[in-house]
Amino acid sequence: MKEIVQINLDNEMDLILAHKRCMKIAEMCGMASSLQTRFATAVSEVARCAIAKGKDSLLVLNINIIKATQKEITAIITDNVDLKSCSPDAFIYASKISHHIEYQYSNNQSLTKISLPIPSPGLLSETKIKTLIDYFKFETPLSPYDEIRKKNIELIALSEKLAESENKYKQLANTIPILICVINERNNVLLVNESLENYLDKPLLSFDRKTLMNFIHTEDIDGILEGWNKAKQNRSNFLGETRIKKDSNYIWHLISIVPNKTEDGSFNSWLVYFVDINAQKMMVETLKDNTQLKLIQHELENANSKLRFKNKELEQFAYIASHDLQEPLRKIMIMLSRAGEHLSEDQKKKYYFDRITSAAGRLSNLITDVLNYSRIENKEQYFEKVDLNKIIIDVLGDLSLVIEEKHAVINVNPLPTVFGLDTQLRQLLYNLINNALKFNAKQPSVKVLHENVPKDEHLPIGAENYEVIAISDNGIGMDSKYSNRIFDMFQRLHERDQYGGNGIGLALCRRIIENHNGIINFTSKPDEGTTFWIYFPKNKLYTAKLSLKNQSSN
Known part of the structure; x- marks a missing residue:
């Protein structure tokens, strides 16, 4: 057991020091904020009892190395008085918020041990432990304990709300009728x-x-392993069919192996899921026997019904998860605002209120973006004529504050009328113009044009069958090497502290354009600006997709 720091519990300032050091050591060991608060509050409750009722009280914070893969933080409070008998309520509350508390009293001495397991013990090296010991030698004075305890109670309530929200999200994931696992390299x-x-x-x-x-x-294992190895080598998806044993039978499943990408585009794990396709396989086998025609039709209807049901569940999952997460998150943000009303700026900084509020705001924006993305559906039967001139007027009105703030210059040529959905086209133009204003380090200049596009070898074949809208800016631009990932979900080309957003806006634009049987591409150079080209079919019945000349040459 490695001793980190000792604190004599004599007065209220020692109580404040004990709380601060418990929070800091838990933070430096990689604990979540909710666990930091619970551990520090449990220790503070017993320490407060020792200061009020005890004699010769001492708190020792340690790192207990049980084994290489199991380490914990321990707070040991010794006293010459039976503290638990003096203040049973304090021990009841400490036990409630920390499930790792032990107490014993013998030979006129009490010993209270509160422990907290370290989630990543391998990262806590001897050098890191020495850093912890050195850190506490240079600590600055703290604010009064009563204020800390009040704010900690509020933070515990917030952590419980977060835990409730996380459990609801896990419950939603577990109800999906798909077999899912995540594997590493x-x-x-x-x-x-x-x-x-x-x-x-x-x-x-x-x-x-x-x-x-x-x-x-056994006949399917080699195919799965071969596909799995190729997927790992090429960082690509694998799709196949296999039979999974259920009781004494084998059920056909579609197996998909998909790489999980982090925000910077690197790979850290693989998602593997199995979807039951036994009804479809049975239908194919039944087609071989003409005498089973009625059975085939029945199986076909059942299979299609199940597929539609599963597809609907998959489409609604993002919507349900996002919608259900919004309400507890809204309450958390309200409670954060109220908790910080009576704090000074220094206190807010000390208790990380700015970081917590910023993280909650980013989560709210992310949930809203995922919710918007999940709502895009292809329902051509509801398409109607939409005047893009009216849409652009409303969009510029919505962005008027940003335009005024940045002194942006917006030029719009008369735009055509196209077949589509008003709300989706409004979202499309809003996202593209908002990006032109946001990703710009100087006075923005944005042009929205509808004109005859000059012939060029890089233009799509069949452009004459489409209305072409060009949205260009003088912003920061981007390198051509990002052309394959710019429209992917959660892809960001800049750090979050440089430019805001969740990396969903352009993915949403592409989905809207595809829903309208069109296409979107762009040209861009770093520091010279970007032009997005949007192609809408001139005829509602014209649904053929454009093909690119440079694709046919690859």
């Missing part, structure tokens, strides 16, 4: 949803031949 299974866990007889711990033989048909 070493074939270790990181996560299994309840559907897959309940489906298997044995737990799935690794994604290799030995484990797959427990539930995959």
